[in-house]
Amino acid sequence: MLQSSNLTFQYKKTEHLFRFPNIDLKKQEHLVILGKSGIGKTTLLHLLAGILKPSTGTVSLNSQDITVLRESSLDRFRGKNIGLVFQKKHAIQTLNVLDNLKARLYFGKKKVNLNKMEALLAELDLLDFKTSKVQTLSEGQLQRLGIAIAVIHEPEIILADEPTSSLDDANCKMVLELLLKQAAKTQANLIVITHDHRIKSYFQNTIML
Numbered sequence: 001m002l003q004s005s006n007l008t009f010q011y012k013k014t015e016h017l018f019r020f021p022n023i024d025l026k027k028q029e030h031l032v033i034l035g036k037s038g039i040g041k042t043t044l045l046h047l048l049a050g051i052l053k054p055s056t057g058t059v060s061l062n063s064q065d066i067t068v069l070r071e072s073s074l075d076r077f078r079g080k081n082i083g084l085v086f087q088k089k090h091a092i093q094t095l096n097v098l099d100n101l102k103a104r105l106y107f108g109k110k111k112v113n114l115n116k117m118e119a120l121l122a123e124l125d126l127l128d129f130k131t132s133k134v135q136t137l138s139e140g141q142l143q144r145l146g147i148a149i150a151v152i153h154e155p156e157i158i159l160a161d162e163p164t165s166s167l168d169d170a171n172c173k174m175v176l177e178l179l180l181k182q183a184a185k186t187q188a189n190l191i192v193i194t195h196d197h198r199i200k201s202y203f204q205n206t207i208m209l
């Protein structure tokens, strides 16, 4: 399903060349990538998502090497196949909760299905807020909306950047269980990058950068 091989990356105007270990995940296998601050975790996640182009190496999702795709094809591919849970919440502030999900489906060229959207919001304890504007949500609700936006289009792979670092143990457990449950529902791969060692036990595969 997801493979990366010989990935290296250098930011413009910097000396350091990042070298990343190879990744090989079969369907429904999950991975946590650990490492201290500044080691390159977000850089690796952005390479896996096709947000950054590597200096060398390949990233293949379902046998499609995304490093050879042009910008517009890559946007389409990412919109359809990848779900991103960002450190900073990325809902559209001026839209309500439901419209944020519709926007994500539209971007991924997937059908809008009200029942499906409402079922997901119910699972994430957000159904009562479906017509609420994003600005009025609490931090926890925003975080759960971030997960809903990342998975509503049923991506092949869910990539999460530090989803638990600022959370207490109970919320850390809840967010991880939600991510794992959503991944199981659509048979997606889940990759989490973090420096939060509490979450190691949830994953069968670990890479330490």
Ligand SMILES: Nc1ncnc2c1ncn2[C@@H]1O[C@H](COP(=O)(O)OP(=O)(O)OP(=O)(O)O)[C@@H](O)[C@H]1O
Pocket (backbone or CB within 6 Å): 011, 012, 014, 035, 036, 037, 038, 039, 040, 041, 042, 043, 044, 195
């Ligand atoms: N656009 C950029 N240009 C130059 N250097 C960058 C850029 N983005 C990140 N870096 C540097 O690359 C290194 C790795 O950054 P990255 O965000 O991947 O680390 P990280 O392991 O995710 O850190 P953290 O856990 O603190 O989020 C850091 O030293 C950072 O300053």
